[in-house]
Amino acid sequence: MDPVAARGPIKFLRMKPGHGEVLLAEGDPRVREEEERLIEAFRRQLDEGMWAAVPTTNAGSGRREAQMVKTYGDIPEGAERVIFFPRASGG
């Protein structure tokens, strides 16, 4: 089965100076038009130089951690949100 088709609704959030997080897009990847909108939003954020991460819980240890996603297809199954944030640079 296509992993994208197995996902439920998902939110794309972006950290923004002066705002906190901003909702960029929200949709159900199982609905074709909504998935296209999500893919477009994902691509636009990466084009703007953002990193994308999905907060997850490690199945073995139960520890909370994040998983970087570099393409829309990398979004793990069951992810409810993807957080976009500016990429790191030496300070």
Place this chain on the structure above:
Amino acid sequence: MLLALLALALIALVLATPILVREGSRWRARRAARRPAAVDPLDTLYDPGRERRAEQRARELLRSCVNDEEWGMYRDLGFIRVAGKHARRDSDRTTGPAYAYLIYPHKPIVAYVPGNGQLLSEYCVEFPDLTGAGGRHRLPASDDVLAKWMALTSDEDRVIRRANMHLVGRQLDPARVRRDLWRLADWQRRRVTGRRQSAGPASRGPQSGT
């Protein structure tokens, strides 16, 4: 004669008016194109209420991503500890992390050895949003912490490669970091004690009933 000249000048002016108007609007368009994009004046004004609301939202997002212990640490101490993923020896894998990081908002990440509290280095790293309007590039403090936490827990090597590494003391006072490690140890002790105390009556309850 004078009247004829005036009439000619008037006719010339009338004929030239459309050309002058067209050139004028072109000049205005060129000038507007050279000018930087208009910025919403509200974006350039510092609004403490707005910054506070942004920070509040950022705290909620951070809280929803990290575990209870990390959230409590940030709320009570102002920083989060993240374990390093690499092990120097096989024994490190069983006895705990060989090194760990302290994540401060808008300050360098500090690496240290949990076993003896030795400070290793500070990693200067920023997450500047260069697309931000009004010259505002800095994320709210809790978003900065979350960005570091996500980067370290997902791809530690990448964020460390991008950071500028220095000995501890360049931006952070080593005495302050050592004090924070002491506060962290104390906080963890009190947390464990509090958990035992709160679990005590509940665990004794059924026994006392038998």
